[in-house]
Amino acid sequence: MTVQLQPPFRYVGKKRRVREDRRFVAGGGHYAADLVLAGMLHCAPVQSEHPAARIVAIDASAALALPGVHAVLTGAQLAAASEPLMNGANTPLVVRYPLAVGQVRYAGEWVAMVVAETRALAEDARELVQVEYEQLPFVTDGEAAMVEGAPLVHPPHGSNVLLDRHFFWGPVEERFAAAPRKLAYRVRWARSSTVPLETFAVTAQWDASQDVLDVWASIQMPKFPDQIARSLRLPGNAVRVHYDVDVGGSYGVKRGIKHAVLVGHLARALGRPVRLVEDRLENMTGGDMQGPERVFDVELAYDDDGRVHAMKMRALDNVGAYAGRSPFQLGKPIGAIVGPYAIEAVEYHALAVASNKTPQEAVRGFGQAPTNYALETGIDKVAAALGLDRLEVRRRNFIRAEQFPYLIPSGTTYDSGNYHGLLEKTVAVADLFAERDALRAQGLLAGVGIASCLEPSGGNSSFEPLLNPMNRTTTWMESCRIHVDALGGITAAMHTTTSGQAHETLVSVAVAEVMEIPPERIRVIRPDSLASLPSNSPVGSRMAIMLGGAAVRAAQKLRAQLLAIAAHDLGVSPLELRYSEGDVHAADGRKLTWQELVVIAHREYFRLPPGVEPGLSASSIYMVPTGGELPKDDKVQMYPCHSFEFHYILVAMDRVLCRPQIRRYIIGHDCGQVISPDVVKGMTLGGIAHGIGAALLEEFSIDAQTGQPTAASFMDYLLPSAHEVPPVEIVHQTTRSPLTVFGQKGSGESGYLGSPAAIAGAINDALAPHGVRVDQLPMRPALLSDLLEGTHA
């Protein structure tokens, strides 16, 4: 059990520069595409032009005839030399390789890979690859894909349904029968994604004299080296992934396993380093990086006071052409299925459906933001049905501070929270309703949006065994190793990549806090995977909790070693010693300084306690603090910690253009003990901006007639610019988690989890006086103005 460090802290929670920034601001980041290796070859994919077709023949002879072209790899060739990519769902007949084998299943799918001396030459050559297709019927809509007789994306599987799980937690039917009021509604969340500015990039090199594959990739992927090794039929210790690559943003999607397997195979087959850097079009169509696309059908049972007692939710997710891990994005929200509300019983029906669209990948929150949007819409509807204030309905339904730890019907215990406290603190900043009415008096459409939601954090992956009983993985560790060199310098290692979340700063602060040594004096490194302890990666808003926990544990072990050495040398019990800023003091005034202790450990073996190994080094492989039980009775403890955010915003738009403008954005945020304030602030602001995109702008639209993507560049897939993101006012509250080393919770997904719901609520409040509403995202101007047409001004 973790012994929690208590405030006041020396370094934790203090304003401090983020160490990574110094290299980034000088253009000194080391991104995957920056690597240049002697003899390196370049790739360009041949992409499918059809949403579904049989590959009849591939003629690469003209391409191969171009001087400087080294290979044109087809799916059939790669499949013969590798194992299929990992499949999370229990669908053994849904087989996936990095290149299409026999059949293409979405427009943009990679059919062949051209390898040449330069990228430009590879692009020229791909134009010469002749692929003969026989077109097949296709389906792109998730609901249509479920209908009897719909074209099958994977005929051997026999259906397009990849996951169909029905859960009943608590007395749902009784609560529905007893409730005086019910309502039913449908909301839609369109396909968008995190769209990092860096596309996916990977370089691989095979060292034939050592039998090792070196991989440099822009990834955020748990168990990445294992997956490459398995697919390429290599021993685990023959794949060396370099974690010191800086990743140019991910927020979930940079999984890149198909890219890495492909390039790893080519590097080995060609005996030359090979690199693949997607261009933006390849990234958006064939990079397998699009997010959830959901239809929610929800029913709520509530009473005349607005208390919601039970919920039935069906979530249908169109996961695209292959399964991968995407169906699990329906599972993660189970850990916060009731949000911050004391809903007593829940029925949840999770459906993942395949279609002829780009496969789905993990997106910030892993399915939580769409679920929050569905739930918050319902809370607003309850308020509207009763003519109650939306804030009041939330107050009445919130779990109360004294009820924590609080067990929700689906089996997760929320660690701590004070939802009422943060709501009141946030609404005290401004009376947005009065500001709204003033805008309305000027003839504008104006609305207040409210969203209260949780950020489950500390990522285990309990949804995997819950949704797929074949999968019994419950171990989700993160690790840190600390080493003190012979001159007394401290170096701490983390064992995964990082994509902008300032993990090096996190480790340095956590170690510094325990060692009582300034963070600036602690070097943080990211060794390669063969030099690393078991770790996962920065998923599930877990690193403050997990990497922070590992760093503290390792530092505590190191401190204990120093005390043991000092106790032996001074001839007293360690209990009589006091550690302070690296030195150890005895009660009688004698002391050993940091430098003396380092010398004893590294050079003066005769002064070490008997049996103690020389040097100073400690490590921790830290497990999620709630452990790793398998699900029982369809219930499981999902993530350990639960941050809370309360969005309170004001949106205005004019009737003609219907361009929503966010006039005020106030967010109350409680992620427990903050470790790096500037980092948490940045995460929250970035998350809100991402949510603005999902709510108002971003959609991977597709032409239903042709199955062709119609948003495949930054010209038609719109990311929020500085114009669209308003200044944000942040209100802080600190409700410490009892489970973590500093009382911290996660914040890597903050902002995004509630901003789409808040914006949707504000727009519907603005529309309400006109008798219309909209329950789908994104809410684009054209959609809104069509709705308003014919209503009265």
Place this chain on the structure above:
Amino acid sequence: MKLALNVNGTDRVLELEDRTSLLDALRDGVGLKGTHAGCEHGVCGTCTVLLDGEAVRSCLILAAQAEGHAVTTIEGVTPGPGELSIVQDSFVETHGMQCGYCTPGMVLAAVALLRDNPAPTRDEIVEAISGNLCRCTGYGQIVEAIALAAERLQRSNTP
């Protein structure tokens, strides 16, 4: 084709294909990796460099078009190894970045703005960076960084 480029004050002669963009010439020809590719179709601003002091998109310009002009990249606004300019230091002070991928372009957009407008309003800062996308930060701490840089530059003698 042979091309003479002036990059960060140094003249260089490069042997490039005619179709090479300034972005590719800087990254692959000159070997300066601080300029990044985000979209290569002129929307994201990640590839921003200065051409005679003006912020331009190096993915939209052919290397040949930059001949006869002074090209400044992020490496060129960094005073020396391990040192930061006032604008760069202000970005660090406010944590105006996360993954750092858009950051060189943002810094150069800020440098271009502050050269012409030493005391920009918030709206002017927003306008100046509105052609530079950032997916990490939500822009808040970038706007703070540029306002801080303006304030510091006004108090100092050196840019």
